[in-house]
Amino acid sequence: MPHKQPVSILLIIHTPELDVLLLERNDFTDAWQSVTGxxxxxxxxxxxxxxxxxxxxxxxxxxxxxxxxxxxxxxEIFEIWRHRYAPGVTTNTEHVFSVCLPLACEVELAAKEHRRFKWVNWQQAAEMVFSPSNAEALRQLPERVAH
Structure with missing residues (x-):
């Protein structure tokens, strides 16, 4: 398997009411996040x-x-995931995107990556996610949607 590029996206999925879709990672419990890759x-x-x-x-x-x-x-890439990158790579650059869906909906999770999902308001989502950059993007969501 080739090494992952240290360039990724963070995609916040939300409704017009600013309910946000969060996914729980399989590789550690209670690690909630937006879509990344x-x-x-x-x-x-x-x-x-x-x-x-x-x-x-x-x-x-x-x-x-x-x-x-x-x-x-x-x-900084978490130690547990560094094996996915070329030797010596310790930093990732994450680019932020969002998409507005008309309603909260059921999703079909990638079973190898995520165990469950939930829709929560943006403030609760910012408190739940484990990634500081994900939390910061969620706190910016109301302002970003307004423009």
């Missing part, structure tokens, strides 16, 4: 967001529905 090849990052949404939730949207926040963060 690494770029494959040279695909544009918005296509990474579209692909990861479909892979992790079964939801399919048009590229035009995905909002690029034009924001990115560098963070």
């Amino acid at each position: 690494s770029r494959e090849g040279e695909e544009p990052l918005i296509e990474t967001a579209q692909r990861e949404l479909a892979e992790e939730t079964g939801l399919r949207v048009e590229l035009a529905q995905i909002k690029d926040w034009h924001e990115c963060h560098d963070f």
